[in-house]
Amino acid sequence: MSSPTTLLDKVWDAHVVSPATASTPATIYIDFHLIHEVTTPQAFATLKERGLKVRRPDRTLATMDHATPTDFERKGGGVVIRDADAAAQIRALEDNCREAGITLYGLDSDRQGIVHVIGPELGVTHPGRTIVCGDSHTSTHGAFGALAFGIGTSEVGHVLASQCLLLEKPKRMSVTFNGRLSKGVTAKDLILGLIAKIGAGGAVGHVIEYRGSTIATLSMEERMTLCNMAVEAGGRTGIIAPDDTTFAYLKGRPFAPQGAAWDEAVARWRELRTDEGAVFDREVTFDASTLEPMVTYGTSPGMGVPIGGVVPEPGGDESAAKALRYMNLAPGEPLRGRPIDVVFIGSCTNSRISDLRLAASVLKGRKVASGVKALVVPGSHAVKKQAEAEGLDAIFREAGAEWREAGCSMCLAMNGDRLQPGQYSVSTSNRNFEGRQGQGGRTFLASPLTAAASAINGRITDAREFVK
């Protein structure tokens, strides 16, 4: 009998084109490559300079999300992009995809959206696949049992040209979540809680497999939130073994296997599990049942506390002290009740339909506090349509929030949506880095429930005040 292996090992072993030797890393086959406008133009240029073709356009899918505005005008069937540089990037992606024969879901497509929202939504994200994208949050796709990770532009070029990457095998880490989340506590709180525990560099060099009784209780969208932020713990990616929840989500989606191929695929996918007795390089356990809603106070996702908590003493930690100076927060200060200027509900972490439903459940029949700007940005065109069919857009608008087109929006300050210097926001995105949401802007990361409740009070608020 062969020795027990982990889920990571199984997916890895199935993609080895050439094994590692003493002097070379393994050549790993990439099943699927997602691309977007910001990290690809230089990669296509490299291919052109070297006279190379895109090897597998059929295993490549493009959309635009990062630099694209979410308040664009639609004119005569076309879309008007005001920023000249963004327009040039978008044009470059259109040209490159046309030349290479790559399917592109552009702003005029009803399949457009944040790359990590549309992949799963279209059924491109299959268990056991290797998936890459020039974006760190590619880890999101790990929720399906795919080995999915972010790459830089040079590697985007490598995959375009060869459909492979040269990789050293990452280490294996297991995070076991036990117990059920209590009411008002979400998957976002779970991942913020984990990162607060192990630190923003806590999983460097590792792939985190999330396991334990909590996982079985989570929907696919919640699992995506968990995997999305694995990279915020320093992990190469996160991965979750597929189960019936996974299969039910994928069934019937446009790029999912159909008919007999579906049954065969599910039979194969059921084998994608860590064997009993398999050994991890590192193991962490986490009690999910006692978790409170979390909020960050600093400039690293690991700087998080329960919402009833206070800003911790930095001690002798100069990085923490610098973060507090940037946030203009004092040790001992409570987070709850802290005034805010902006609420951002969106990003590949929390812009799916279930996230919007959570936010709407709080905002329904209530008003965003005066002086607070609230932005609700669906993760994809499809999410937008669904939300509108359910009347969520009306709830947001009536509450006084802006309802936008799909895109990354204020998750990163490169598409027109941004914080002004000194402003505070409660954001459902994944990064509270200095200036991430706009130069001088200050970010409190939290769940869609917390964000919506904070919008109403104009202060950081425990949503359990509203959801009884």
Added chain:
Amino acid sequence: MNEPLRRLESTFVVLPNENIDTDQICPARFLTTTSRQGFASALFADWRFDKAGALRPDFPMNRPEAKGARILVTGRNFGCGSSREHAVWALRENGIQAVIATAVADIFKRNALKNGLVPVVIDGDSHASLVAHPTATVLVDLERLLVSWPGGEAKFAIEPFARHCLMEGVDELGYLLKEEPAIAAFESAG
């Protein structure tokens, strides 16, 4: 293609903070470009420059003694966050050829190795000793995988093939393209 790099001797600049992310190294507003160049003023833009665009004299890279330094010594988990290779391009355009830290973020490390930027991960005690010699000239020796300064030295590791690429100034793509028969065989077996 990068210049072959075997030994690097230089003074260094210290950015002591932990978790310096790629949004600091190259803020997102500089990413709306289709070029690999033009990131010189993007590097640490919000730390290096004040609101009026003038250099902040107190930022370590702006101090007179930092001039000509090709090595950056930083706190733990340097380069975390976004996968943007632009961060590496911005460092390289400013003459930085090595980053020394107790941990370097995974994607950043991979990007660095493809652009002639050496990620040097050393243990905490060595790091502290190096930081205590702020005016020293450091030697990063890729042949011996040793970083040394007057009064100390530390071993570091780089995966053999990445090291070969750095030392010969070749890139991985050429190697991958030679894998074509194996890739084709893998696909037809699939």
